[in-house]
Amino acid sequence: MTYVLRRLGQAAVVLLLAYTVAYVLLAALPGDAVVARFASPELGLSPEQLSVIREAYGFDRPLWERYLESVFAFVRGDFGYSVQTGASVSTLLATALPSSLVLAAWGLGAAILLAVGIAVTATFGPRVIRRGFRSLPPLFVSIPVFFVGIVLIQVFSFRLGLIPVINATPVQALILPVATLAIPLSAPLAQVLIRSIDEVRAQPFVTVVRARGASTSWLLWRNVARNAVLPALTMAGLIFGELVGGAVVTESVFGRAGVGQLTAQAVAARDAPVLLAVVVFSAFAFVIINLLVDLAYPVLDPRLRGARR
Template structure:
């Protein structure tokens, strides 16, 4: 990242610091050594749980992260749950609809949602629900009220690819021979979808859901900035604008850890949803024994 937060902050003429004093400050932050040495020192600090101090505020970065993370997790989890509900509702309604035009229209909605920029959607939601209809306040809102529009802003773009994957999976699994057998026995469309198709369609959707949940942390940067919410996105935006490298490094590391943990959880859930995988694991254990 271009720029030097230390020089930007301490070279201010109003502070009246001499070049020698600024050099000592740079030395205290470890900014006077080569980049390779700085990288090694930072990596060792991360392994020991030491994320350093914000150059701008002097606050420990770990404290900034701890204060901001709960707000972002609440926003991301709420947006993810709503996105899953919307995606399943769209896919099921489009599949079971008796009207061809309705099914076609619902299948086209995810493609429209995917192309909607998050920042534009947030601004439009504020304009519509706050300024035009007056249903939601964006000025000093309550805890629940302050979540409504940000959660919608995150959920709509995320629900689109989930709905697309579900619809594609419904079509593929619905064409399988075992589904035709169930239908031949007189089972209704809703029964077949709920008991036979949906469970098998969750596997490819689960992979996409894990990746998208990690992306919600990135989406929070824009969403929290648009709505003025305190969180990881807000401190990331401030760190970039102020060249606060220690804070930005910690946020990047946190985002990487989120992706790793989510993918691990997804891998652990596969055998739970697919009995065939459990049988494969048991067979390998039996062979090794």
Template structure:
């Protein structure tokens, strides 16, 4: 991949992120009500209209929508996400406290999803035991249909309350990560396994596999050295997309398990109409999604020699 191609794809990613920010800002601004007014107009606070107007001015809520857009965009470009209307804390501080926990959960779930997808795909493409093959080929569609919040509730009921294996109250850091990781990984493993099973079957039917087998190579060698290695390339793209979606899935999972992270932060922001926090979460999630897919897009020609030859041609 040439430098111009890399720069063009980076530019496309920046444009997508800018469009995402703009659409998120417009949609959040179009929501009924005003977070500043809702937060400070309560009679219990005893604030006068003049004081509320001063607070609105401090948050820039009295400016025109276009002026607010430019101010907010300029702040985001330098890492200033504004201040939470609900708590008055800098949004960057809130993100700094919430993102690490969500990131650890997303990475743990993604790694477990890869292990599950590989295991299911290998067992689902075995030719010797037909019933095992049929069973594991049916698992991915079943896993896809499981809502993460429902799966989390079922795991809490069975694993925690009935069996008592993993507590959900007063947990250690590791214990508090087990059930959310399983909950988040299963729906992600399903599409990975579906793509990998189809890719393995396609590679096994290629002529070069017949040629390798004719040379006397063992079946295990053929599968792990030739079939699986080539079948993993199409999975790379879907893996990047799914990892980007993990942030959104982690929000729901964290809300179910009461974990401190972007999930709890999002729920509180939506409940209090805290626009600066909601906008920051949307943009951060979109930035992670776009960055992961950009990395996958740039890595694909490195891993697939056919793309390098086509680009040179």
């Protein structure tokens, strides 16, 4: 409990620093969201009307005053209102979050399965196949995400006609975005798994278990995998934290209304309240997921339970 409370205190400091840095950087940009949103000639607003709008959003007050007010508002759960749409930022996040969570969960699950398959084949497969599979992670990590998405759409939707782009069912609409996420995300997981499996296989206890007549599958799943999974678990936690904050490129390519697309629209409109809320939410997701990963370590490795006691 002391460890958890200490980590929660560190999380509060991280969230405050993330919010402060984002707030200062957004304030340092020339102009503001009101100018970007309402100063277009099509609207025909006068300078006096723009001043009234800026006053309504508080942009006419000193920076430190706005910062303190917004920090206390965030603590109360009040994220303000979007300059672009006028809607509550909390409502926008609550609407976009479920789609991003579903995509993140399925994308991470597919990436883990693909990474495990690559790592196991690259370690225990025939020699020629092992070399080929060990070269897959560098290849996957070097391919841009938007390129993967465009290629999958061209092949499976336009050429083969297997997955419709228009009027697709919820399941069909998930297949290509999940594959787009899984291919590049599996690369770091596979690299960490391959390296960890190689290191664990070189340990003396593996030689002893093999000398007792253990089969390759027994050695892999009962002895090697449990010790090699810890570094990959950390990597999976980081990846999932990133995905919860929104897969900006993937959601933009496939037109999914998630946190990533909300972020892209807020950046284009310089919608500071939405951007600040997304930054804080992403930092919160990273902190909580990493805390859960740290708490899972002693469950997977009894040696850490003994060290903790």
